Amino acid sequence: MTHVEPIAATRLSAGRAAGDETSLGGFFARLDPDVRSEWAWDNYKPTIEALSRAFGLRRLVEIGGGRDPLFTPDEAAALGIELTINDISQEELDNGPEEFAKARFDIAGDLTDTGVQRGSYDLAFSRMVFEHVKDGRRAWSNLNEILAPGGVAIAFVPTLYALPYVANMAIPEWVSQKIVKMLYPHRTDDEDPKFPAYYDWTFGSEKKLRPMLEEVGFREAVVVPFYYHDYFERIPVVRQIDNLMNRVAAARDWRFLTSYAYIAARK
Structure with missing residues (x-):
């Protein structure tokens, strides 16, 4: 892939707050993320660690952490954080590290009787x-509810309208299941199953997301965009065309063609 310059502070829509060390915009401007999705995958854990330190956040919950949480018990202890693992499946929670607290609830459901x-x-x-x-x-509204004042929510998501996700939405689920298993044999139902995807409010654009996030109670929002993906690695011509599209989109900051994003909001 052709080299793309890292994101400058002005590339973040919240860059107006880049000089404010107490803001999310300032935090991500100092973090100086690269536009490539490889950076997003490699640096998500360090980003969570840095957020915890920067804003003094100690009570953490991983939504959908299940059996494979981001941190090990030793890592959490070294960071001085209290980590709770959430999932909608009790089986997934039972297979997670016993050292962590567990919380079974649907982040997009009714939290009234969940505890x-x-x-x-x-x-x-x-x-x-x-x-x-x-x-x-509803999921972001629930996140706002379970956060303390000043708390932060961050979701690492694939984003519309990257071609693989548009295709995933357009074709029947049973077809996409077969395609994924053909291209990625390691994606077994036991170890790494494919779940239906809806991509509701998964955008790389703050212009789209900020009004909704403010409506549900967040006072600050930052969306960090990332480009490129590996879904077409085994399809030569399509891969080359898609890489070209990503290169142009990244250079021009076309948020409608992001592949992934960190969506962060502060209560």
């Missing part, structure tokens, strides 16, 4: 979860 309390957490984070949520607005 989770308003203001329970300082930082809620997720990886590749929100694209599987049917009601993204």
